[in-house]
Amino acid sequence: MAVKPPGPRQPPLNALRAFEAAARLGGFAAAAEELNVTPGAISAHVKALETELGARLFDRNARGLQLTGLGARVLPAFTEAFDRLGQATQTLRAEAAPNVVHIAALPSVAQLWLSPRLPRLRAEAPEIEISITAMEAPPNLKRAPYDLCLFFGPEPDGRLxxxxxxxxxxxxxxxxxxxxxxxxxxxxxxxxxxxxxxxxxxxxxxxxxxxxxxxxxxxxxxxxxxxxxxxxxxxxxxxxxxxxxxxxxxxxxxxxxxxxxPGGLRMSNPRPLRANTPAGRVARWLRDSAPA
Missing domain, CATH: 3.40.190.10 (Periplasmic binding protein-like II)
Structure with missing residues (x-):
C-alpha cells in the first residue's frame, strides 16, 4: 500500500486575502470596506494567520498598523497573485455569461444619468442584459467583477x-x-x-x-x-x-x-474592450449617448 502522508496545511485563502488587503490599504477598516466584511473579521483572520505561521505580519502601535519586515517582503507577491486571480475571474464570468454586462456606478449616476438611457439601449440591443451595482466609491478594477464603471473623477481619459x-x-x-x-x-x-x-x-x-x-x-x-x-x-x-x-x-x-x-463623469473598464462584444457595444452606445 502506498504511503501518502498529508502535506503541510495551506493557510486559508480568506486569511491571506485579509492580510493582503489590510497591508495594501494600510488598515483593517479599509480592508473590511473593500472585502465587505467587518474590521473585526479582518483582525481575526490576520491574527489566526499570524498564529498559524508563528510570526507577526503587523506591528500594532499607537500610530496604527505597521508591516513587519516579513509582511513587507511578501506583500508584492500576494498583491500580484490576487490581482491575477481577480482578472482571471472576470474573464471567466464574461465568457460564461457573454451577454450580461456588469456596470458599477455612483448611485446618483446610476439613477439620474444611466437609468434614463437604459430603455433605449434595451430596445436597440434586447439580447444584452444590463446588471447595475450602485456604490459610493469606485471598485478595485483589478479585483471587482465589473465590465464598466461610471464615476466622477479627475482623469481625462474615458470622460463622458x-x-x-x-x-x-x-x-x-x-x-x-x-x-x-x-x-x-x-x-x-x-x-x-x-x-x-x-x-x-x-x-x-x-x-x-x-x-x-x-x-x-x-x-x-x-x-x-x-x-x-x-x-x-x-x-x-x-x-x-x-x-x-x-x-x-x-x-x-x-x-x-x-x-x-476639474474632471468629470468618466467611464472606465478593467480590461480592454473589443468593439463587437456586448460590453464593448454598451460602452460605445453610452459614449454616443453622452452630450457633446
Whole structure:
C-alpha cells in the first residue's frame, strides 16, 4: 500500500486575502470596506494567520498598523497573485455569461444619468442584459467583477461629460432669486457626497459672497434633486445629472453662473474592450449617448 502522508496545511485563502488587503490599504477598516466584511473579521483572520505561521505580519502601535519586515517582503507577491486571480475571474464570468454586462456606478449616476438611457439601449440591443451595482466609491478594477464603471473623477481619459455646477431650483422658487445674495433667504440643500459644492461654486461665481447655507443635508444626491424639484430649496446641480430636469423645465438655473470643476463623469473598464462584444457595444452606445 502506498504511503501518502498529508502535506503541510495551506493557510486559508480568506486569511491571506485579509492580510493582503489590510497591508495594501494600510488598515483593517479599509480592508473590511473593500472585502465587505467587518474590521473585526479582518483582525481575526490576520491574527489566526499570524498564529498559524508563528510570526507577526503587523506591528500594532499607537500610530496604527505597521508591516513587519516579513509582511513587507511578501506583500508584492500576494498583491500580484490576487490581482491575477481577480482578472482571471472576470474573464471567466464574461465568457460564461457573454451577454450580461456588469456596470458599477455612483448611485446618483446610476439613477439620474444611466437609468434614463437604459430603455433605449434595451430596445436597440434586447439580447444584452444590463446588471447595475450602485456604490459610493469606485471598485478595485483589478479585483471587482465589473465590465464598466461610471464615476466622477479627475482623469481625462474615458470622460463622458464635464462636471459643470450651478444653483438650481423649482421655477416657482426662482422668482425669489435675482442675485446670489438672495440665496441667504432660502434653504440651500446639500448632498453629503458633494458637501463642498456650495463653497466651490461661490468661490468662483460669487467671490466675496458670505453664503450661510442653511438647509437639510441629504445622503443621496438623487433624493436631493427630487426635493429640489418639489420646492424644498436650492441645490447645486451637476449638469450631467440634472440635464433631463432642465430640459423638462422642472428645474431652472436662476443665475447664469456655471462653474466648471476639474474632471468629470468618466467611464472606465478593467480590461480592454473589443468593439463587437456586448460590453464593448454598451460602452460605445453610452459614449454616443453622452452630450457633446
Amino acid at each position: 461629460a464635464e462636471d459643470v455646477i450651478f444653483p438650481v431650483c423649482a421655477p416657482a422658487l426662482a422668482e425669489q432669486l435675482h442675485q446670489p445674495e438672495d440665496l441667504n433667504r432660502l434653504p440651500c440643500l446639500t448632498d453629503s457626497t458633494w458637501s463642498e459644492d456650495w463653497h466651490l461654486w461661490a468661490q468662483q461665481a460669487a467671490p466675496g459672497l458670505r453664503l450661510a447655507t442653511r438647509g437639510p443635508v441629504l445622503s443621496l444626491y438623487a433624493l436631493a434633486v427630487e426635493e429640489t424639484v418639489n420646492g424644498a430649496g436650492v441645490l447645486i446641480g451637476h449638469q450631467a445629472l440634472i440635464a433631463g430636469h432642465l430640459e423638462a423645465g422642472t428645474l431652472v438655473a436662476p443665475f447664469d453662473a456655471p462653474v466648471r470643476l
